[in-house]
Amino acid sequence: GNSVTQMEGPVTLSEEAFLTINCTYTATGYPSLFWYVQYPGEGLQLLLKATKADDKGSNKGFEATYRKETTSFHLEKGSVQVSDSAVYFCALSGPGGYQKVTFGTGTKLQVIP
Amino acid sequence: GAVVSQHPSRVICKSGTSVKIECRSLDFQATTMFWYRQFPKQSLMLMATSNEGSKATYEQGVEKDKFLINHASLTLSTLTVTSAHPEDSSFYICSARDPDRDVSNEQFFGPGTRLTVL
Numbered sequence: 588g589n590s591v592t593q594m595e596g597p598v599t600l601s602e603e604a605f606l607t608i609n610c611t612y613t614a615t616g617y618p619s620l621f622w623y624v625q626y627p628g629e630g631l632q633l634l635l636k637a638t639k640a641d642d643k644g645s646n647k648g649f650e651a652t653y654r655k656e657t658t659s660f661h662l663e664k665g666s667v668q669v670s671d672s673a674v675y676f677c678a679l680s681g682p683g684g685y686q687k688v689t690f691g692t693g694t695k696l697q698v699i700p
Numbered sequence: 701g702a703v704v705s706q707h708p709s710r711v712i713c714k715s716g717t718s719v720k721i722e723c724r725s726l727d728f729q730a731t732t733m734f735w736y737r738q739f740p741k742q743s744l745m746l747m748a749t750s751n752e753g754s755k756a757t758y759e760q761g762v763e764k765d766k767f768l769i770n771h772a773s774l775t776l777s778t779l780t781v782t783s784a785h786p787e788d789s790s791f792y793i794c795s796a797r798d799p800d801r802d803v804s805n806e807q808f809f810g811p812g813t814r815l816t817v818l
Contacts, residue, residue, distance in 0.1 A: 619805050630706075630793050630811040631744075676743065680805035687734070688795075688807055692743045 589614045593677045593691035600667055600698050608662040608694045610651075610677035618679040620644075620653055620660040621688070625674045634662075634675070667698045702798050703727055706810035713784055714818055721779045721813045723794030729774035730796035734807065735767075738791040750777040784817045791815075 593610040600606060612620065619638045623631040635644030640655035649664045660677060677691040703726040713719050723733055731752045736744040748769050749757040756769035766788075768780040781788055791814055795807040
């Protein structure tokens with residue numbers, strides 16, 4: 588079955604530091620890949636997505652590239668801000684139809700001034 | 701577009717009572733909605749897939765008689781926690797997919813409902 592593995596947190600960075608949160612996956616075929624962000628006490632918001640190999644999703648300075656050869660979808664940001672403090676979930680969904688979304692365990696990011 | 705709402709955002713109830721949580725797609729029709737449960741500092745666990753006009757599909761280990769799901773219209777799904785107990789206290793999140801939007805299976809999430817059972 589499908590699975591997502593992401594690095595355990597928490598990750599603590601100083602403001603303006605470079606961020607990488609690793610995510611690898613196991614799936615058949617070509618799933619769609621997502622990063623969701625959850626701020627304290629709130630639901631999930633889609634941060635970015637990629638639907639095929641070599642696609643790069645980007646939003647709000649965050650980027651992730653769909654790497655089929657390494658089955659990875661690492662999240663990066665060049666300069667984090669305090670407002671980026673949240674929990675980040677890597678996820679995938681199988682191709683076609685009403686497929687379930689499989690989530691990673693989440694990585695808490697704390698950015699300190 | 702693609703907004704999902706949940707009501708209530710927070711609910712506190714006594715042990716043994718039932719609680720209903722509503723999930724609405726505000727600007728699109730969702731033939732399928734999903735219900736998740738999230739424990740503190742943990743990931744989301746899919747409880748069930750809610751299908752408009754038919755029975756929900758429950759994940760293994762989820763008690764269908766305890767967590768009643770009704771998807772009576774294309775914009776509304778409800779989750780009723782029956783005879784709630786303290787161990788049912790959790791954060792419940794629903795999501796929906798907009799079939800007219802794209803084929804990536806992106807799901808749009810509600811803001812969640814915090815249930816506390818005393």
